[in-house]
Amino acid sequence: MNLLVNAVPLLAIPTGIPRYLRNLYGTLQALEGPESVQVFCFDGKRSLRGLPKPVEPGPWTRKRTLLEKIPASLLLGFRCARWWAYEQSLRWISAGRRYDLYHETGFVPAAQSHLPTVFSLYDLSLLRYAETHPRDRVLFFEMYMKRRLHHATHILTISRFVQDEIQDLFRWPEGRISAVPLAPDAVFSPRPADRVVHVKKRLGIPGDYLLFVGSLEPRKNLWGLIQALRICRSHIALVLVGWSGWGEKTWLGEACRHLGQRLIGLGFVDDELLACLYSGASALVYPSLYEGFGLPIVEAMACGCPVICSNTSSMPEVAGGAARLVDPRDPEDLAAAIDHVLESSQYRQELIRKGLARAARYSWERTARETRAVFEKVLEEARS
Structure with missing residues (x-):
C-alpha cells in the first residue's frame, strides 16, 4: 500500500497532533507483515519518503507568537490561500496514480477525487468550544468543513466519545467511521528517584509539586485550576509545562499574584525531561473543558504519576477508572x-x-495495527 499523508502538521513542535502522527507512522513502518505500508509525506509542494525532521522548538514558537499579533481577517486570508495552493498541488500529485490512499491529517478534508481519503478528525472543539480557539482557525473551519466533508471516504478518530459526536452532528454513516485510541510514547516510564531529584534541582523546583502539561490555551481551563489552588489546604507548587498557546492570559497575572513563587512555568520541554517531571509530581492536574483524547493523562499514568482530570468529554473513557475525576467548572470540587x-x-x-x-x-503497536486495518478496509472497498 502506497500511502500519501498530509505532513503539514508534522512541521510543528511535537504536541498532540504531530506527536500522534510521528508515533503512528513510525510504528506503522516498523510493523512486519505481508501488507507493508509505504509512507509518502506531502508538505504541500512535494512528496517525500519518510517523516520530516522535527522542528526546533525555539524558532517555531517565536514564529507562532508573531502570527498571534496579526489580525484574524488577514490570517484567515493567508490560511485560505495556503489551503487553495495545497489542494491544487495535491490534485496534481495524486492524479499520477502512484498512491493508493490519502490520509488527511489537517482540519478539513482536501478537495481531491483521485484517491480514497481517510480523514482524521480528532475532536469537535472548533464547533463545541469555538470561543477557545483563534478566530481565524474557527472561521476557516466553518467555511470549509461542510463544503469539504463529502471528500472523506472514511473518518478516523481517537475515542468513542468523538465518534459518537461526529455521528450525531454530521449524521455520518456508522460503517464509515472508526475510533482508534492513542498511546503514551515508549519514553514515558517511571524515572529513578535520584534522576528526578537532579532534574528538580536543575529547574529550581522546591519540594513537592503539582504538574500541568499542555498548551496554555483557554480550553485547558487553567483559570479554574488557579481558583482551585487558592482554596486548597495545601500550599504546594504548580509546574506548568507547554508552549504559550493562544488567547488572553489574564489568568496568568492572577496566578502570579496569588501563587507567587509557587508558580513555575517551564515552557516546552523535551520528552526525557517531561518523563522525569511526571515521575516526580505529586499529581498531574488536567482540568480541561474538552478533549478528543488527552494524551497527558496516559503519559502521566505510564510514569507512575497520579492523575486528576475532568469528568467531561473523552477523559473518563481514557482514564478508565484510574484517575480522580472532577467537574472542571467547579473549583471547590477540584x-x-x-x-x-x-x-x-x-x-x-x-x-x-x-x-x-x-x-x-x-x-x-495496537494503534498502528488498528489504523492499518482501517486503511486496508477503505482501500478494499474502493477497489471493489
Missing part, C-alpha cells in the same frame, strides 16, 4: 480532589497502581 490526593498516601498509591495498569493497555 480543590477537594487535590487535597485528597495530597493528604492520603493510600489513595495516591491506589491511583498510581491503577494508572500504571491503565496505561499498559494502550500501545502504539
Whole structure:
C-alpha cells in the first residue's frame, strides 16, 4: 500500500497532533507483515519518503507568537490561500496514480477525487468550544468543513466519545467511521528517584509539586485550576509545562499574584525531561473543558504519576477508572480532589497502581495495527 499523508502538521513542535502522527507512522513502518505500508509525506509542494525532521522548538514558537499579533481577517486570508495552493498541488500529485490512499491529517478534508481519503478528525472543539480557539482557525473551519466533508471516504478518530459526536452532528454513516485510541510514547516510564531529584534541582523546583502539561490555551481551563489552588489546604507548587498557546492570559497575572513563587512555568520541554517531571509530581492536574483524547493523562499514568482530570468529554473513557475525576467548572470540587490526593498516601498509591495498569493497555503497536486495518478496509472497498 502506497500511502500519501498530509505532513503539514508534522512541521510543528511535537504536541498532540504531530506527536500522534510521528508515533503512528513510525510504528506503522516498523510493523512486519505481508501488507507493508509505504509512507509518502506531502508538505504541500512535494512528496517525500519518510517523516520530516522535527522542528526546533525555539524558532517555531517565536514564529507562532508573531502570527498571534496579526489580525484574524488577514490570517484567515493567508490560511485560505495556503489551503487553495495545497489542494491544487495535491490534485496534481495524486492524479499520477502512484498512491493508493490519502490520509488527511489537517482540519478539513482536501478537495481531491483521485484517491480514497481517510480523514482524521480528532475532536469537535472548533464547533463545541469555538470561543477557545483563534478566530481565524474557527472561521476557516466553518467555511470549509461542510463544503469539504463529502471528500472523506472514511473518518478516523481517537475515542468513542468523538465518534459518537461526529455521528450525531454530521449524521455520518456508522460503517464509515472508526475510533482508534492513542498511546503514551515508549519514553514515558517511571524515572529513578535520584534522576528526578537532579532534574528538580536543575529547574529550581522546591519540594513537592503539582504538574500541568499542555498548551496554555483557554480550553485547558487553567483559570479554574488557579481558583482551585487558592482554596486548597495545601500550599504546594504548580509546574506548568507547554508552549504559550493562544488567547488572553489574564489568568496568568492572577496566578502570579496569588501563587507567587509557587508558580513555575517551564515552557516546552523535551520528552526525557517531561518523563522525569511526571515521575516526580505529586499529581498531574488536567482540568480541561474538552478533549478528543488527552494524551497527558496516559503519559502521566505510564510514569507512575497520579492523575486528576475532568469528568467531561473523552477523559473518563481514557482514564478508565484510574484517575480522580472532577467537574472542571467547579473549583471547590477540584480543590477537594487535590487535597485528597495530597493528604492520603493510600489513595495516591491506589491511583498510581491503577494508572500504571491503565496505561499498559494502550500501545502504539495496537494503534498502528488498528489504523492499518482501517486503511486496508477503505482501500478494499474502493477497489471493489
